[in-house]
Amino acid sequence: MAASDPATDRAATRAPSRNGEVVLEVDELVKYFPLTTGIVFKKHVGDVKAVDGVSFELHRGETLGVVGESGCGKSTLAKLLILLERPTSGRALFKGKNIYDAKGRHFKALRRNIQIIFQDPYSSLNPRMTVGDIVGEPFDIHPEVAPRGDRRRRVQELLDVVGLNPEHINRYPHQFSGGQRQRIGIARGLALRPEIIICDEPVSALDVSIQAQVMNLLEKLQDEFGLSYVFIAHDLSVVRHISDRVAVMYIGKLVEVGTHEQIYEHPSHPYTQALLSAVPVPDPSVRGQRQQIILTGDPPSPANPPSGCRFRTRCWKATEKCAEEVPALVVRPGTDHPAACHYAAVREDVVVQH
Amino acid sequence: MATTETFPAPGAPSADGVPLLDVEDLHVEFRTRDGVAKAVNGVSYTLQEGETLAILGESGSGKSVTAQAVMGILDSPPGFITGGAVRFRGQDLLLLPEAERRAYRGRNISMIFQDALSSLNPVFTVGWQIGEMFRIHEGLSRRQAKARAVELMEQVRIPAAKERVNDYPHQFSGGMRQRIMIAMAIALDPDVLIADEPTTALDVTVQAQIMELLHDLQVERKMGLILITHDLGVVADVSDKISVMYAGRIMEKALVHDIYARPAHPYTKGLLESIPRLDMKGQELAAIKGLPPSLTRIPPGCEFNPRCPYAQQICIEQRPPLYEVVPGRYSACHFAEEVLSGSI
Structure with a gap:
């Protein structure tokens, strides 16, 4: 499939399975954090390029998984999407309107519609507030959602929805286990009936048996309320289970985007292939049967990323072209989904069916 | 330490029949204000030369506490070893006075931890910290110790070791810091290496490195390796045998292939089923219901009975012993045969 027409490239990044309307369209989002020296007179000496030109679309009722290693910018992306950080450039359209232009009433409405669930259920809940206060706090800021007299009942309903005992409304966070605390965080995220929830590593801090409970809950809530998720995680098997589409991120840029089948069964970017091959498979009978690509070195610093393709310093396919030309995220010949690599080619020997 | 003789295959007991490490009926409790937390309740395992034993468990299952007790670094108080034996080549380490015990640490049994950054001292160079092993245990001079430190850094594949030996821990990435921890742990060529969640804090590509x-070093030096982890994937990739821990006890132990092919304990079965798999895509995951018990209030009978889908009256009344279901396979379940054969 020769692809030079940008229109067809864009079409390929859309979800084939769920053709719901686009609720969020992110366009060339960039976030640089300035590096300065000096105490009194600050001198700008460079930038940490945390997010550097990220574009994707999110559809109604869809889960977009974002995978990447630490330092790749996935958490900065989450902060940008919930308006905790303002981008250096680029825009994100929520129902056609740029969220970074919103002011006053519109801004407040956006905050209602885009919510977040954090990774660490220990530090994201105030230890001095009861569960009822934590889950009900969004109603203080957005009183139009629930009238005062109705709040306690609404909070209890929410606790029930996420599988907690509504009678525990007066307890404090320390009286709950990690998995239960994450449920409190989810109830708080749901309180304002948002359309989009950004899940920033929501199950990474949990044990395997509890992780499955929380993932089941997230899927149930998505079906019940028609939520769209941006699901950020570093665990590839978790992302595969929950996502409709997956975006792979490396030092501030998306390197490959596709449906979960395309990414997990026909990965075409060398980084995706290395990432998939590095995941230990919970099946000893495949030991030694699959190709394991062990990358050398560590990811480079986002303050000083390599020229051209950012993966070239660890890539076994890199040539001079990779140092000179930044590869675009487009569909390459022989593949069916976009990859940011000059030499993208499907490789299936790194994939294990389990 | 015999280094020139031929070694038996991994898992085979040494010629005199004494295992390298033999932990028997170990009990550890923590005496806290809220009561006595029974963290380890009768754990037994053996390790042979060149063998990899994985200890699999969730947080609070007692897997790290067991390792600390074996290593002799349990904080006491509040932790107390209340029973059992830890035999290294037949010598019970728990009976030794601290001064003699110390000679075993580092030289015979050594350990690496999950969080390399907090395990290294931030105010000394890594070369100084690796060299400390040689200065203290072998009485080498500073210069000699530093030269040995460089050698070790090369062995754990740290690039430009000669220059980096004078760097401080914060100048290294997470993966490199873990390599430095490994260098310190293998400095005195130990017989047993305990790795407590060595890759949990690392990214997948670095985890693979x-x-x-660890695997190459183990094969090279014929170390016994105890790998403590909660990651079912890592276990499947490297270990020879597995002990699955829950609420301070070993629930099941077997060779790695057997356990993944067919678990003999409902807890192991639940764990394996709760991993997202390709053929489960779009379906609900088979999660284990409920929560692990508090160690101050372990339920009577089988520790797992409140969460077990197959629990019967007997499970609440009687604590099942860890017994041999088929040769070489142990399970602490009243219905182990049924679970193993798949009839329940």
Whole structure:
């Protein structure tokens, strides 16, 4: 499939399975954090390029998984999407309107519609507030959602929805286990009936048996309320289970985007292939049967990323072209989904069916 | 330490029949204000030369406490070893006075931890910290110790070791710090290496590098390796045999292939089923219901009975012993045969 027409490239990044309307369209989002020296007179000496030109679309009722290693910018992306950080450039359209232009009433409405669930259920809940206060706090800021007299009942309903005992409304966070605390965080995220929830590593801090409970809950809530998720995680098997589409991120840029089948069964970017091959498979009978690509070195610093393709310093396919030309995220010949690599080619020997 | 003789195959007991490490009926409790937390309740395992034993468990299952007790670094108080034996080549380490015990640490049994950054001292160079092993245990001079430190850094594949030996821990990435921890742990050529969640804090691509390094070092030096982890994937990749821990006890132990092919305990079965798999895509995951018990209030009978889908009256009344279901396979379940054969 020769692809030079940008229109067809864009079409390929859309979800084939769920053709719901686009609720969020992110366009060339960039976030640089300035590096300065000096105490009194600050001198700008460079930038940490945390997010550097990220574009994707999110559809109604869809889960977009974002995978990447630490330092790749996935958490900065989450902060940008919930308006905790303002981008250096680029825009994100929520129902056609740029969220970074919103002011006053519109801004407040956006905050209602885009919510977040954090990774660490220990530090994201105030230890001095009861569960009822934590889950009900969004109603203080957005009183139009629930009238005062109705709040306690609404909070209890929410606790029930996420599988907690509504009678525990007066307890404090320390009286709950990690998995239960994450449920409190989810109830708080749901309180304002948002359309989009950004899940920033929501199950990474949990044990395997509890992780499955929380993932089941997230899927149930998505079906019940028609939520769209941006699901950020570093665990590839978790992302595969929950996502409709997956975006792979490396030092501030998306390197490959596709449906979960395309990414997990026909990965075409060398980084995706290395990432998939590095995941230990919970099946000893495949030991030694699959190709394991062990990358050398560590990811480079986002303050000083390599020229051209950012993966070239660890890539076994890199040539001079990779140092000179930044590869675009487009569909390459022989593949069916976009990859940011000059030499993208499907490789299936790194994939294990389990 | 015999280094020139031929070694038996991994898992085979040494010629005199004494295992390298033999932990028997170990009990550890923590005496806290809220009561006595029974963290380890009768754990037994053996390790042979060149063998990899994985200890699998969730947080609070007692897997790290067991390792600390074996290593002799349990904080006491509040932790107390209340029973059992830890035999290294037949010598019970728990009976030794601290001064003699110390000679075993580092030289015979050594350990690496999950969080390399907090395990290294931030105010000394890594070369100084690795060299400390040689200065203290072998009485080498500073210069000699530093030269040995460089050698070790090369062995754990740290690039430009000669220059980096004078760097401080914060100047290294997470993966490199873990390599430095490994260098310190293998400095005195130990017989047993305990790795407590060595890759949990690392990214997958770096995790693969570290696991490969550990495996190569183990084969090279014929160490016994105890790998403590909660990651079912890592276990499947490297270990020879597994002990699954829950609420301070071993629930099941077997060779790695057997356990993944067919678990003999409902807890192991639940764990394996709760991993997202390709053929489960779009379906609900088979999660284990409920929560692990508090160690101050372990339920009567089988520890797992409140969460077990197959629990019967007997499970609440009687604590099942860890017994041999088929040769070489142990399970602490009243219905182990049924679970193993798949009839329940």
